[in-house]
Amino acid sequence: MVLKTREKLIEVARQLFAHKGIENTTMSDIANASDRGRRTIYTYFKNKREIYNAVIERESEHLVERLRGIASSDISATEKLMMFIDVRLQIVRETIDHQSDNPMLRTLFIREVKRMERIRNMAIEKELDLIQNILDEGLESGEFSPETVDSVYMAMLMMFQGIELSYMRNNFHQMHIDADKVPDQVKEFILNAITNK
Numbered sequence: 001m002v003l004k005t006r007e008k009l010i011e012v013a014r015q016l017f018a019h020k021g022i023e024n025t026t027m028s029d030i031a032n033a034s035d036r037g038r039r040t041i042y043t044y045f046k047n048k049r050e051i052y053n054a055v056i057e058r059e060s061e062h063l064v065e066r067l068r069g070i071a072s073s074d075i076s077a078t079e080k081l082m083m084f085i086d087v088r089l090q091i092v093r094e095t096i097d098h099q100s101d102n103p104m105l106r107t108l109f110i111r112e113v114k115r116m117e118r119i120r121n122m123a124i125e126k127e128l129d130l131i132q133n134i135l136d137e138g139l140e141s142g143e144f145s146p147e148t149v150d151s152v153y154m155a156m157l158m159m160f161q162g163i164e165l166s167y168m169r170n171n172f173h174q175m176h177i178d179a180d181k182v183p184d185q186v187k188e189f190i191l192n193a194i195t196n197k
Contacts, residue, residue, distance in 0.1 A: 006044045006054075009034055014055045022052060060122035063091055064130070071130040077138030078195065082187050084134060088127075088160060089183045092167050120164075131156065135194075144194045152194040159186060 012034040016025040027048055031038045045051040070083045135153055138144035144152075163182060166172050172179040 005036070005040070009036065009041060009044055009051065010054050010058055013051045014058070017052070017055060022048075027051075057122060060120075060126075063120075063123040064126040066091065067127060067130050071133055077134055077141055077143050078191070080134045081138065081190065081194070084131065085156075085187050085190065086183055089163060089186070092164050128157075138194070142196060145196045148193050152190060155193070156190060 009030065013025070013030050016029055016033060020029070025048070027038055027041055030048075030051065031041050034041075041051070045054065066087050067084060070080055070087060073080065073083075075083075131153065135144060135149050139146055139149060163186070166175070166177075167179075172182070
């Protein structure tokens with residue numbers, strides 16, 4: 001019951017933050033929308049900042065869940081890495097897409113870059129471990145080249161950030177890049193750089 005109530009408060013706050021904005025949402029708004037009294041909210045959260053942090057944590061966890069499934073799957077390290085790249089870029093596209101069913105992330109991604117960065121920073125720590133585990137697995141199996149794996153790891157992280165920024169700005173056309181081809185081009189580049197041939 002305690003966990004259900006807390007999760008409901010987080011979900012209600014997430015929806016209100018997405019629709020009204022963080023600054024325009026009050027603890028009273030959250031209480032009213034969740035059919036709970038303010039006292040109940042303060043049982044779980046000291047203030048709006050604390051409930052906001054819980055929303056951020058939950059959103060960052062959602063970003064990583066799909067990637068975790070890939071990293072733990074029973075396929076080769078090369079297949080995992082290619083799927084990881086696909087899903088990672090798909091998550092960014094879905095977040096930006098106006099048809100997205102996640103208005104909180106879309107709102108934060110487009111309007112509130114600093115807050116979106118907090119979600120990404122929380123997610124990236126988890127994501128880095130997943131990437132490193134896949135790369136280590138590929139080194140152990142002999143699929144990946146020990147001479148290039150560190151450089152590829154760094155290049156992937158930088159590419160992801162640049163691609164995210166281009167999706168946010170919707171400026172692929174300015175650089176004469178077909179956004180639909182980006183995932184395949186990134187995978188081809190990474191695969192050529194990291195695999196033992």
